[in-house]
Each structure stands twice: as C-alpha cells, then as structure tokens.
Amino acid sequence: MEKIVDINDSPFPQSPVEATQYDGSKVIQFSCHKGISCFNACCKNIDITLTPYDILRLKRRLDVTSGEFLREYTEPYEMEKEGIAGVKFKPIDNGTACRFMRDEGCSVYEDRPTACRYYPVALISMRRQDEYTDTNSYALIKEAHCKGHFEDRSLTIDEYRKEQGLDEYDTLARGWRQLVLKKKSSGPTVGKPSKRSLLLFFMACYDLDRFREFVISAPFNDTYDISDETRNKILNDETELMLFAFDFQRQVMFGEESVPMKADALEKHMARKRELAEAQTAADENGENIQSE
Numbered sequence: 001m002e003k004i005v006d007i008n009d010s011p012f013p014q015s016p017v018e019a020t021q022y023d024g025s026k027v028i029q030f031s032c033h034k035g036i037s038c039f040n041a042c043c044k045n046i047d048i049t050l051t052p053y054d055i056l057r058l059k060r061r062l063d064v065t066s067g068e069f070l071r072e073y074t075e076p077y078e079m080e081k082e083g084i085a086g087v088k089f090k091p092i093d094n095g096t097a098c099r100f101m102r103d104e105g106c107s108v109y110e111d112r113p114t115a116c117r118y119y120p121v122a123l124i125s126m127r128r129q130d131e132y133t134d135t136n137s138y139a140l141i142k143e144a145h146c147k148g149h150f151e152d153r154s155l156t157i158d159e160y161r162k163e164q165g166l167d168e169y170d171t172l173a174r175g176w177r178q179l180v181l182k183k184k185s186s187g188p189t190v191g192k193p194s195k196r197s198l199l200l201f202f203m204a205c206y207d208l209d210r211f212r213e214f215v216i217s218a219p220f221n222d223t224y225d226i227s228d229e230t231r232n233k234i235l236n237d238e239t240e241l242m243l244f245a246f247d248f249q250r251q252v253m254f255g256e257e258s259v260p261m262k263a264d265a266l267e268k269h270m271a272r273k274r275e276l277a278e279a280q281t282a283a284d285e286n287g288e289n290i291q292s293e
C-alpha cells in the first residue's frame with residue numbers, strides 16, 4: 001500500500017509530527033482554552049492548507065464571493081511538481097500570523113478551517129494506487145510552545161474529532177481529498193495535466209462562484225446532460241454544487257463517466273480519449289509524457 005500523508009497533516013511550520021500512527025481510539029491528553037499561557041501562540045506562525053469546504057464556510061462567514069476570498073485571504077501553492085494546486089491562508093502583511101487572530105482568540109472560530117480544528121492531531125490518509133478507497137490514521141504534533149499537552153484532560157482522538165466538528169468537515173472534503181490522493185499516487189501514469197485541466201481543478205474546487213457561472217454557461221450545457229433536479233439542487237445549494245464539482249473533476253482528471261454527457265459530445269469525447277490513449281502508448285514507448293485533458 002502506498003502511503004500518502006494527507007495535505008492537512010501539518011498545519012503549522014516545522015510541526016514535529018510524531019512518527020507513531022494511531023487509530024481514533026488513541027487516548028490523548030490535551031486541552032486548549034482561553035487563559036492558557038500559550039493562548040494564540042499557534043496562530044502567530046501559520047502554514048494552513050484549506051479544503052474546498054473550509055473556503056465555502058469562510059466565504060459565507062465573511063459574506064464575500066469565492067473570488068474575493070481567494071484574492072484577499074489566500075495564496076495558491078503547488079501540491080506536487082507540475083501538478084494540481086492547493087490553497088493556503090495568506091498571513092498578515094510582513095508577518096507570519098493569521099489574519100483572523102485577535103487578542104481574544106480566533107475571530108472566525110465557528111468556521112475555522114480543518115487544519116485548525118485538527119491541531120494537535122495530524123490526519124494521515126492512505127490509499128491504494130488508482131483506487132478511491134482511502135483509510136485514515138492519526139499522529140500527534142508536539143510543539144514546545146503548545147502547553148495544551150500538559151492540561152489535565154484525557155479523551156480519545158475520535159472524541160476530540162467529534163468535539164471539533166470534524167466529521168462534517170472531513171465528510172464534505174472527502175471527494176476533493178480523494179482526487180488529490182489519486183492524482184498524487186497515479187502521477188505520470190495519467191499524463192501531465194494540461195493548463196486547462198489545472199485551471200478547471202482550481203475553479204471547481206476553490207472558486208465555487210465562478211464554477212456556478214461555468215455550470216450555467218452554454219459550453220457546459222452543450223456538453224453535459226444533467227437533469228433538472230440535479231441542476232436545481234446544485235444551483236440552489238452551494239454545498240451540493242461543491243460535491244458536484246468533485247464528481248465533475250473525476251471526469252476531467254481521470255476520464256470517469258461521473259457526469260452524463262450529451263450524445264454528440266460523448267462521441268467526440270470518446271474519440272478524443274482514444275486519441276490520447278494512442279498518443280500515451282506511443283509516448284510510453286518513447287519514454288515521454290503527454291498532457292492529459
């Protein structure tokens with residue numbers, strides 16, 4: 001089994017993630033609360049990757065579009081060489097602290113990202129190559145500045161995840177996480193992604209308001225055959241739109257037939273897939289890589 005550390009595993013720089021992996025029944029000793037001597041220390045030096053659901057929650061909270069949120073509060077980064085993009089919090093200007101940190105604590109606490117909720121636990125996702133089935137385990141992050149490990153409170157990681165609302169966050173980000181894990185583990189076997197494919201991934205996963213515009217555009221509707229029921233659902237519920245975006249990306253990135261296509265578009269798509277497969281076979285024989293759709 002190929003081991004891939006999930007991109008949310010280390011929310012803070014140089015986090016000493018302990019090597020031992022645990023399941024959710026592991027009992028940890030930890031408490032974080034106002035009044036602890038290190039309060040806010042972890043938010044002063046951030047390196048926080050955001051999931052699509054994190055972005056959705058925060059853009060709603062701040063009442064801005066996804067584009068405005070991405071521009072103002074985030075910066076993109078490359079999750080793998082020449083591969084798909086991730087999004088991180090942009091720290092304060094000329095500093096390393098989180099823009100949402102206040103003296104009294106986190107100003108977006110109810111909508112804080114997955115990485116902030118997990119800390120000091122690290123999520124480790126693993127999957128078999130070319131499969132979507134993933135399994136999770138956990139590790140502990142112990143940093144000298146974090147005094148929460150010395151507080152007199154014990155609970156299991158499962159209990160801690162529940163307390164932090166992580167079931168909802170993990171469930172709703174799972175489709176995206178599986179895309180990332182599959183792309184990382186399949187690597188060049190699915191070809192180097194084209195610029196169009198990378199832009200589509202970014203839009204679908206992170207810039208949901210722009211993805212909605214795409215879904216109502218003529219090119220999308222000339223190509224894809226989605227029912228009125230699905231259309232109403234995804235255009236009236238941002239969470240459903242996000243989940244649809246993950247399905248759509250499975251088609252774009254891995255050629256899965258996860259979103260129905262119109263008959264003529266499907267014919268063209270199949271012909272293009274055949275061409276790409278032939279080109280990839282030829283490229284493999286020559287030791288080259290080609291761009292996938």
Ligand code: SF4
Nearest residue numbers: 043098100101106116
């Ligand atoms: S979002 Fe809140 S908890 Fe997370 S780093 Fe920023 S201030 Fe800290």
Ligand code: SF4
Nearest residue numbers: 032038040042146148
């Ligand atoms: S106990 Fe740890 S997580 Fe809580 S404020 Fe202190 S450094 Fe941050």
